[in-house]
Amino acid sequence: MIYVTKKVSFSASHRLFNPTWDNEKNEEIFDKCNNQNGHGHNYVLEVTVKGFPDPDTGYVFDLKKMKRIIEDHLLKFVDHKHLNHDVDFLSGIIPTAENMAVKFWEVLQEKFEPASLHKLKIWETENSMVEYFGDKVHIQLYDEQ
Amino acid sequence: MIYVTKKVSFSASHRLFNPTWDNEKNEEIFDKCNNQNGHGHNYVLEVTVKGFPDPDTGYVFDLKKMKRIIEDHLLKFVDHKHLNHDVDFLSGIIPTAENMAVKFWEVLQEKFEPASLHKLKIWETENSMVEYFGDKVHIQLYDEQ
Amino acid sequence: MIYVTKKVSFSASHRLFNPTWDNEKNEEIFDKCNNQNGHGHNYVLEVTVKGFPDPDTGYVFDLKKMKRIIEDHLLKFVDHKHLNHDVDFLSGIIPTAENMAVKFWEVLQEKFEPASLHKLKIWETENSMVEYFGDKVHIQLYDEQ
Amino acid sequence: MIYVTKKVSFSASHRLFNPTWDNEKNEEIFDKCNNQNGHGHNYVLEVTVKGFPDPDTGYVFDLKKMKRIIEDHLLKFVDHKHLNHDVDFLSGIIPTAENMAVKFWEVLQEKFEPASLHKLKIWETENSMVEYFGDKVHIQLYDEQ
Amino acid sequence: MIYVTKKVSFSASHRLFNPTWDNEKNEEIFDKCNNQNGHGHNYVLEVTVKGFPDPDTGYVFDLKKMKRIIEDHLLKFVDHKHLNHDVDFLSGIIPTAENMAVKFWEVLQEKFEPASLHKLKIWETENSMVEYFGDKVHIQLYDEQ
Amino acid sequence: MIYVTKKVSFSASHRLFNPTWDNEKNEEIFDKCNNQNGHGHNYVLEVTVKGFPDPDTGYVFDLKKMKRIIEDHLLKFVDHKHLNHDVDFLSGIIPTAENMAVKFWEVLQEKFEPASLHKLKIWETENSMVEYFGDKVHIQLYDEQ
Numbered sequence: 001m002i003y004v005t006k007k008v009s010f011s012a013s014h015r016l017f018n019p020t021w022d023n024e025k026n027e028e029i030f031d032k033c034n035n036q037n038g039h040g041h042n043y044v045l046e047v048t049v050k051g052f053p054d055p056d057t058g059y060v061f062d063l064k065k066m067k068r069i070i071e072d073h074l075l076k077f078v079d080h081k082h083l084n085h086d087v088d089f090l091s092g093i094i095p096t097a098e099n100m101a102v103k104f105w106e107v108l109q110e111k112f113e114p115a116s117l118h119k120l121k122i123w124e125t126e127n128s129m130v131e132y133f134g135d136k137v138h139i140q141l142y143d144e145q
Numbered sequence: 146m147i148y149v150t151k152k153v154s155f156s157a158s159h160r161l162f163n164p165t166w167d168n169e170k171n172e173e174i175f176d177k178c179n180n181q182n183g184h185g186h187n188y189v190l191e192v193t194v195k196g197f198p199d200p201d202t203g204y205v206f207d208l209k210k211m212k213r214i215i216e217d218h219l220l221k222f223v224d225h226k227h228l229n230h231d232v233d234f235l236s237g238i239i240p241t242a243e244n245m246a247v248k249f250w251e252v253l254q255e256k257f258e259p260a261s262l263h264k265l266k267i268w269e270t271e272n273s274m275v276e277y278f279g280d281k282v283h284i285q286l287y288d289e290q
Numbered sequence: 291m292i293y294v295t296k297k298v299s300f301s302a303s304h305r306l307f308n309p310t311w312d313n314e315k316n317e318e319i320f321d322k323c324n325n326q327n328g329h330g331h332n333y334v335l336e337v338t339v340k341g342f343p344d345p346d347t348g349y350v351f352d353l354k355k356m357k358r359i360i361e362d363h364l365l366k367f368v369d370h371k372h373l374n375h376d377v378d379f380l381s382g383i384i385p386t387a388e389n390m391a392v393k394f395w396e397v398l399q400e401k402f403e404p405a406s407l408h409k410l411k412i413w414e415t416e417n418s419m420v421e422y423f424g425d426k427v428h429i430q431l432y433d434e435q
Numbered sequence: 436m437i438y439v440t441k442k443v444s445f446s447a448s449h450r451l452f453n454p455t456w457d458n459e460k461n462e463e464i465f466d467k468c469n470n471q472n473g474h475g476h477n478y479v480l481e482v483t484v485k486g487f488p489d490p491d492t493g494y495v496f497d498l499k500k501m502k503r504i505i506e507d508h509l510l511k512f513v514d515h516k517h518l519n520h521d522v523d524f525l526s527g528i529i530p531t532a533e534n535m536a537v538k539f540w541e542v543l544q545e546k547f548e549p550a551s552l553h554k555l556k557i558w559e560t561e562n563s564m565v566e567y568f569g570d571k572v573h574i575q576l577y578d579e580q
Numbered sequence: 581m582i583y584v585t586k587k588v589s590f591s592a593s594h595r596l597f598n599p600t601w602d603n604e605k606n607e608e609i610f611d612k613c614n615n616q617n618g619h620g621h622n623y624v625l626e627v628t629v630k631g632f633p634d635p636d637t638g639y640v641f642d643l644k645k646m647k648r649i650i651e652d653h654l655l656k657f658v659d660h661k662h663l664n665h666d667v668d669f670l671s672g673i674i675p676t677a678e679n680m681a682v683k684f685w686e687v688l689q690e691k692f693e694p695a696s697l698h699k700l701k702i703w704e705t706e707n708s709m710v711e712y713f714g715d716k717v718h719i720q721l722y723d724e725q
Numbered sequence: 726m727i728y729v730t731k732k733v734s735f736s737a738s739h740r741l742f743n744p745t746w747d748n749e750k751n752e753e754i755f756d757k758c759n760n761q762n763g764h765g766h767n768y769v770l771e772v773t774v775k776g777f778p779d780p781d782t783g784y785v786f787d788l789k790k791m792k793r794i795i796e797d798h799l800l801k802f803v804d805h806k807h808l809n810h811d812v813d814f815l816s817g818i819i820p821t822a823e824n825m826a827v828k829f830w831e832v833l834q835e836k837f838e839p840a841s842l843h844k845l846k847i848w849e850t851e852n853s854m855v856e857y858f859g860d861k862v863h864i865q866l867y868d869e870q
Binding site for chain 1: 291292293294295296297298338342343345346347348349350352353354
């Protein structure tokens with residue numbers, strides 16, 4: 001196996017809050033991330049696929065093609081958007097980086113054959129990062145506010 | 146003269162639009178930056194002051210103190226905020242990095258004596274940056290929407 | 291499982307030498323790292339925990355809380371310190387990044403429940419790094435000099 | 436086990452093409468990477484070894500020695516070279532980062548005893564990266580053109 | 581005045597040699613940069629323009645437009661190319677970063693009105709950089725080899 | 726004029742204190758930087774020279790030569806050293822980045838002819854930086870402790 005990674009970035013805003021909690025509780029738990037008008041980040045996303053190099057090309061997966069797939073299926077829906085309001089496939093979730101990783105996986109999972117998706121890494125800031133390998137994870141859905 | 150720089154960062158959301166224009170014109174000019182629900186960035190701010198080193202300390206300006214001043218007078222008002230709605234000293238301007246630099250200068254200008262503020266550098270993304278040295282610049286004010 | 295990482299940094303000095311060896315042997319083995327008055331680094335530490343996102347928050351572990359724990363239990367003891375002389379939990383070890391990782395693990399191991407500590411990554415310079423996953427490793431203790 | 440990584444870089448040029456294909460097909464598949472006169476990159480290579488810290492030194496493997504080994508056995512052959520023409524151990528392969536990783540592994544594999552080579556990571560640009568752990572992979576050889 | 585900078589990158593190969601010198605002299609002066617088959621870099625280019633913010637937009641110059649101009653007039657001619665052979669406006673010069681900066685200036689100079697081009701910064705590697713402000717500089721032309 | 730910059734780094738320890746002050750005053754002013762056993766940094770130094778490109782080479786100053794000069798005259802004296810005790814040309818000064826820049830300037834000033842030294846930039850951490858252009862600055866000397 002060889003692992004191939006493409007790094008991309010997008011700029012988006014979000015607000016963290018649990019709609020079943022009152023303001024006080026949201027404030028206590030999410031603190032500054034709960035600002036009512038939201039805040040934003042330059043997210044950095046690293047998509048890793050695994051496979052064997054094609055003898056004809058020496059590529060596990062053509063990185064130019066990989067970038068286009070990530071742009072067409074993911075980035076155009078989240079870049080310069082508000083993650084709580086503008087993105088169908090994030091609808092109803094609390095848009096933490098953890099939950100975003102799980103939802104991004106669903107979007108990208110089948111897109112890199114014959115290679116297979118191995119890992120998603122999301123940097124929310126240059127000091128905060130999550131990694132997800134596609135394990136079964138339960139994501140709570142809430143009615144949108 | 147010696148120049149001393151402190152680099153800090155903050156996460157905020159904004160929306161670029163001119164309230165005297167209709168949607169179509171705003172869309173044409175500001176494109177994806179005009180998304181109605183806004184978007185966001187991890188802004189990086191470099192504050193540079195100039196002066197002579199104090200013979201007693203070897204400091205032009207103590208960088209630990211400089212960081213606290215930037216946090217107390219600037220960052221606590223913009224970090225994890227929506228720049229169009231939540232920040233008094235940005236009220237009524239179009240929050241481009243250019244306009245933000247001019248307004249940040251007004252906030253920080255007198256705060257580093259006996260050193261003097263020399264430059265503000267704002268990275269909106271890792272590829273887009275503005276620099277401002279305190280020149281007289283006219284900033285248009287609009288009624289807030 | 292989802293993996294969540296917080297990156298922090300600290301500035302410290304150290305000296306590498308084995309007190310059971312003479313100067314010549316220390317010089318030969320540790321070379322410039324054996325400078326008698328020590329030298330220093332801006333260490334970068336990445337702490338990774340793993341777990342499942344809490345349905346109420348979407349967090350595996352709140353990264354703001356994680357930063358405070360790392361600061362309170364680790365950084366305040368090593369930041370702006372001499373690692374050979376000033377840090378109780380490093381006492382008697384040769385402060386290589388490898389040995390530091392093992393000792394840092396002991397300090398942080400139980401602090402992130404219900405998540406569990408998964409990995410420590412220490413960059414000594416931007417080109418030299420160690421990773422530790424909590425395996426049983428023997429660390430030699432020496433009488434302090 | 437503890438994992439120790441040294442990061443180095445080298446500047447080289449290459450051209451991607453399959454000599455059994457005509458120009459049109461090469462153009463279609465490799466696109467701009469197929470430019471006849473080649474193009475180039477500042478490659479970043481991270482070499483990771485694993486092992487247990489030596490009780491006498493606290494080192495899994497001395498990183499100063501590790502750097503010299505990488506320079507003597509690998510970098511001096513690829514730095515400031517054309518990877519299609521100037522490097523014996525890359526002769527006949529399509530010099531994608533995937534294939535380079537497999538060939539670099541053969542060169543470095545036995546060089547870090549008593550530690551063992553664990554991973555090679557090659558960044559071709561700051562957004563494109565491959566990782567290889569030494570798995571058996573078939574690399575197609577072509578007659579050099 | 582406010583200064584606005586767009587950072588872009590491109591991957592190219594080049595060879596440094598003076599065609600009026602023999603091999604020995606070229607080897608002595610240009611050393612590894614004189615490798616006959618060339619070598620390459622991921623160049624990073626920062627383009628800085630200066631001007632006053634337009635009251636209608638808050639922009640000195642729209643950075644999205646700036647990126648397109650740099651791509652259309654410069655990057656498409658140098659990205660994934662051999663700088664000695666493939667680029668008309670570099671024909672006959674020794675492609676050092678200094679000379680490239682002067683030639684890039686000629687290409688971009690008039691393209692950002694009403695803002696004006698202020699500085700070009702070229703990083704050849706992450707440790708080697710040149711800056712040019714449009715001063716009159718003589719560039720020697722050689723017959724191409 | 727064209728400006729050429731070489732970036733290098735070194736790892737050193739230091740302690741900030743004024744020997745004419747008592748512990749309490751040093752503690753108050755220098756805070757954690759006054760730790761008795763010192764602390765350390767990976768300093769990053771950018772050396773910028775200016776001049777015109779030599780028509781024979783296209784170089785303002787050969788960056789390979791520039792690196793060797795910086796290593797031979799500066800880095801070998803400060804890398805892996807204690808700046809308060811081990812460096813002759815820093816003897817008696819408080820080793821702030823400001824004072825270091827002035828002293829480094831004296832060391833490097835005449836070394837790059839026919840180019841001339843233009844700027845020294847020192848990053849003490851990735852968020853704290855000083856720049857010096859060779860202006861006349863008074864540095865207080867103290868008896869060494």
